[in-house]
Amino acid sequence: MERMRLSNIDQVAPHKHIGFVYLYEGNQAKDFCSLEILKASLSKTLVLLYPLAGRFVDGEDGRKEINCNAEGCLFVVARSDLTSYNITFEPSPELRKLFIPCADFPGSLSLVATVQVTYLKCGGVVLGISTNHILIDGSSLFYFVQTWARITRGDMANIIPPSFDHNLLRGRSPPRISCHHPEYTTDPPPASFPTCVTNTFKISSEQIRSLKSQSRGVDRSTRISTFSIISGLVWKCYCICQGLAPSTQARLMFNANIRERLCPPLPKTYFGNAVIRKYATSKVSQITCNPVAVVAEIVQAAIDGITDEFVRSFIDYLEVMNMKGRNLRPALDLSESELRIASIARFPVNDADFGWDAPQQLSKAEATGNNVVYVLDEPGNEGGYQLYVSLDPTLMPRFKKAFYKELVSQVIENHGCFSLKSAGYTARL
Structure with a gap:
């Protein structure tokens, strides 16, 4: 199995899940937020973005790595009596508990990505996505969402392959510290x-x-x-x-x-x-x-x-x-x-x-x-x-x-x- 080494910048990112929620109002499409379609397209997405289906492990030098073992991401389906009108879409512990899969169980920090699809009483759907910050910044997270959406729509022609070359952010040899960096402690x-x-x-x-x-x-x-x-x-x-x-x-x-x-x-x-x-x-x-x-x-x-x-x-x-x-x-x-x-x-x-x-x-x-x-x-x-x-x-x-x-x-x-x-x-x- 491939082990993916992470960059120095990855190593100092917070080792925790960062979540975002999307609200889709119900429409008349017969396949609106179809679980079968979402799961199938997510599987294809995880083939392209294969580190998301792996698990974090400690390397021999103590640095975090990703074991690209294709175990998959956590996928949760939920149903709620709430409607879109009585949900406050502002960051809060309550919003996270409602729509982001629980990531505080033993071994949860080894997960790279989690997904929750919540069907609301009004016919709308909330899609909750969280990724571990130690691999993924905002650009990477939204690239994941964009790619998954394009595959779901069948828009394969506009998918741009990802780059996993973390050597691009390798340190120089020998190191040369020329600036002050007080933002880290x-x-x-x-x-x-x-x-x-x-x-x-x-x-x-x-x-x-x-x-x-x-x-x-x-x-x-x-x-x-x-x-x-x-x-x-x-x-x-x-x-x-x-x-x-x-x-x-x-x-x-x-x-x-x-x-x-x-x-x-x-x-x-x-x-x-x-x-x-x-x-x-x-x-x-x-x-x-x-x-x-x-x-x-x-x-x-x-x-x-x-x-x-x-x-x-x-x-x-x-x-x-x-x-x-x-x-x-x-x-x-x-x-x-x-x-x-x-x-x-x-x-x-x-x-x-x-x-x-x-x-x-x-x-x-x-x-x-x-x-x-x-x-x-x-x-x-x-x-x-x-x-x-x-x-x-x-x-x-x-x-x-x-x-x-x-x-x-x-x-x-x-x-x-x-x-x-x-x-x-x-x-x-």
Whole structure:
């Protein structure tokens, strides 16, 4: 049986399952969400993406490997008296328990992927998919869903073969650490995370363009990414709601996809973790007292610093720490001056069309700690985004106020509109 060795970046990914749920409203198709069809197409998908059907094992050197033994993935079928109208599609422990197969039984962490198909009373179906983060990042997970959907539809011509060549992210010999990498720590993980509440916030393409218009110059405005604008907005609102002292050094941790940042780039269908974490850092006064676009420039500068050399330095750093017997992990236990943001936008829900139309809802199954923001495309609103914000319950009202105040100020500045009701924010302020 083939043993698949994992990259250094895989080794420091959290060894846990990350789940997403898709809601499909019932339709008149006679084969709507047919179990027979789904199982048959999943079997074909697992032939192409064969590591998903394997099991995690420890190698001789203690590093995680995948035993590609074709044991398959966990497939669960459930029926519920719930309807789509009384389910809140926001990350929560309840959403995970309802629609993601239980992954806390002995040996569950050896599973690479799990699937649950839940038939609702209203005729709709929720598809819950979870994959172990130690092999799969967001791009790989959605490539799996896209491939499964295409095989189900019979769209074989548009399936692009995956790349499992983890040697593409091998360290240099000898290692050369040329950059600082504080985003990872050797400290043991916390036993538990503080209680948090997750709320959904939405932002339209027009509001994003409005925020970008605050930039210092025309050329600068066109260069700032949408992710930087959204990050600048939530970072500013977070610093305001925390009431941090102006001289405090605040940090924003973000995930960066490195597939196109290497020279040469990784294959687009590279299957594995190709995401690293990086900080944007600034004094609170520079964040809270400036327009969002200026804060976004701080984020953009940090993103632009992720070069081929930065990534190679990070891989070498992981290699050196491993040789020293020091186990690294992401520094995800954040202080009050730190916020983490991750984006899984640019993965259109249409890619999850199994032949019964695109899903009406897509949500991460569960939040993964305090002071965390997830960015997703908003289904049915082209160019719009939904943000899942997880904070201490006492901070959420202040964050909401800051968030909508910032958006309303843009309506007033750009359109001369002083009616908050017409801007659609009355109920939220």
